[in-house]
Amino acid sequence: MSSEFNLIEKYFVGRQAQRKDVVLAAGDDCAIVTSPANVSIAITTDTLVCGTHFLASADPAWVAHKALAANISDLAAMGATPSWASLALTLPDVDEAWLEAFSDAFFQLSDYFGIQLIGGDTTKGPLSITLTVQGTIPEGKALTRSGAKVGDWIYVTGQLGDSKAGLDVILEAHNRTKPFAEVLEQRHYRSTPRVLAGQALLGIANSAIDISDGLVADLQHILKRSNVGANIDVALLPISQELIQFVGGTTQALQYALTSGEEYELCFTVPEENKGTIESALAHCGVKVTCIGQIRPTGVFELDYQGQPIDWDLEGFDHFKAK
Amino acid sequence: MSSEFNLIEKYFVGRQAQRKDVVLAAGDDCAIVTSPANVSIAITTDTLVCGTHFLASADPAWVAHKALAANISDLAAMGATPSWASLALTLPDVDEAWLEAFSDAFFQLSDYFGIQLIGGDTTKGPLSITLTVQGTIPEGKALTRSGAKVGDWIYVTGQLGDSKAGLDVILEAHNRTKPFAEVLEQRHYRSTPRVLAGQALLGIANSAIDISDGLVADLQHILKRSNVGANIDVALLPISQELIQFVGGTTQALQYALTSGEEYELCFTVPEENKGTIESALAHCGVKVTCIGQIRPTGVFELDYQGQPIDWDLEGFDHFKAK
Secondary structure (H helix, E strand, C coil), X not given: CCHHHHHHHHHHCCCCCCCCCXXXXXXXXXXXXXXXXXXXXXXXXXXXXXXXXXXXXXXXXXXHHHHHHHHHHHHHHHCCEEEEEEEEEEECCCCHHHHHHHHHHHHHHHHHCCCEXXXXXXXXXXXXXXXXXXXXXECCCCCCCCCCCCCCEEEEECCCCHHHHHHHHHHCHHHHHCCCHHHXXXXXXXXXXXXXXXXXXXXXXXXXXXXXXXXXXXXXXXXXXXXCXXXXXXXXCCCCHHHHHHHXXXXXXXXXXXXXXXXXCEEEEECHHHHHHHHHHHHCCCCCXXXXXXXXXXXXXXXXXXXXXXXXXXHHHHHHHCC | CCHHHHHHHHHHCXXXXXXXXXXXXXXXXCEEEECCCCEEEEEEEEEEEECCCEXXXXXXXXXXXXXXXXXXXXXXXXXCEEEEEEEEEEECCCCHHHXXXXXXXXXXXHHXXXXXXXXXXXXXXXXXXXXXXXXXXXXXXXXXXXXXXCCCEEEEECCCCHHHHHHHHHHCHHXXXXXXXXXHHHHHHCCCCXXXXXXXXXXXXXXXXXCCCCHHHHHHHHHHHHCCEEEEEHHHCCCXXXXXXXXXXXXXXXXXXXXXXXXXXEEEXXXXXXXXXXXXXXXXXXXXXXXXXXXXXXXXXXXXXXXXXXXXXXXXXXXXXXX
């Protein structure tokens, strides 16, 4: 690592208070942490590559937020409490303005969730960001994709589809003139992972996943791992007025809701006996939840619109079929 | 992730036995592990970028070995026992021959050290590999860079300099005709991290580091963090006959030994009262150790050759000065 790259330390080292469970952060061969008894550790890794996951022209603050939010969302989907992050940053050169904006946004989100950056690596090469984020969870309590049971009700948090509309704005300039273009672009980059909601679902939900590939694709992950099927009433999907205005109609907005990736909302399933407790359990998080369908026996996958089967040509279907 | 990339699962998922402390590996939003009471967790992250850390033409088996060995070596330097790995792999396209050779070598080394691949991410982009590897260590016992005391004896494991000679072979074709070129190239890529040696040093050494930037540069990390100085008798540095033949003399070989990076040997310091126990402590590891100097008060940094000061122009010095 050239001396030039040592500048990077200035943006990442010593900017946070030390968590009590962090024995040693940056500056040695490894970081050292401790975890209390009867606690499991959840670990997730995600890479964002310039040109694949964001454009070179993207605001570095948004890139930092998106990279960290994607990982935190994975922890939220298990019901874990985020704790430690390791950052591997590959940079073509040392651009101090970029680093300042990136690191400020990184610490804004990590501080919000009490995550300490404990170490990482900085290398020279094509711009990419790999984060490994860890969290803790009571032993044996983690929400997984494999626990859904026939009869479970299927829920989602928040609203769906806005992230895909935001991506339209980012990728094609002509979309900037559409209604709410800027708001939707912000929602794409600046989602808030559902950490509190995930924790509130421990002991209530049978299964959970975060919506990163799109509702249809991610629900399929639950169905496959749980060996069950599902039906969804598309008319129930929570969509924003901004999205309806942007895409020019409710049907188009619902199609976006089914396939929009990088939403970082949770999709989860709840047994009948816990249906009544969902709203009160999530009330203190300020998170809206919507029941969108029900788990069925394996082999069933039905999309209805107010009881009538639909046959939309959705990208998310292809995504699923290809798997 | 395109369906093409799902092929990657075939090379990485389900190829290892499940460790008892791994509750959930690949296939969910996070991996879940548990750690016993009174144990700390050591965490390290390293990235290898094609073009920066290896050539596009490099044997993928060597790349895998190098990527994993670099991380394991960081754990060894703390005295930790490796346990779990997360692999973030960015690939320009799906090259099955490359993936097969890479994954075979990855599992050969990870199985040797009992490390389970618990998850990761695969993305499309310029070739690079980021590994986060974790290990366990008795609480409060980790070897660090900051524990060296004036009077400690300075040791290194193994032999130094071969890795740099191997790099010469890789980077410049004309070096292939020099003596032992192939052997030294292999040593560059296929070092064995000193995990057992690191564990044996717990409670005996005051400080330790792995030699990844070169002896001079890495020893300086210990000196800086411990606020001490050092003197080294260069004549004592352990060098191989192959290296002497390759570089054409003992003086050149010793210069290589001072600055050769990516050696993945350990440099550590031992108080006088533990000097006698070092050899017996390391005997069961089959690792050679050599005393090369002594810790001095801060501000002192002397390189002698059989008692006479030397003034060699070394890359490693510039590396240090730039920091």
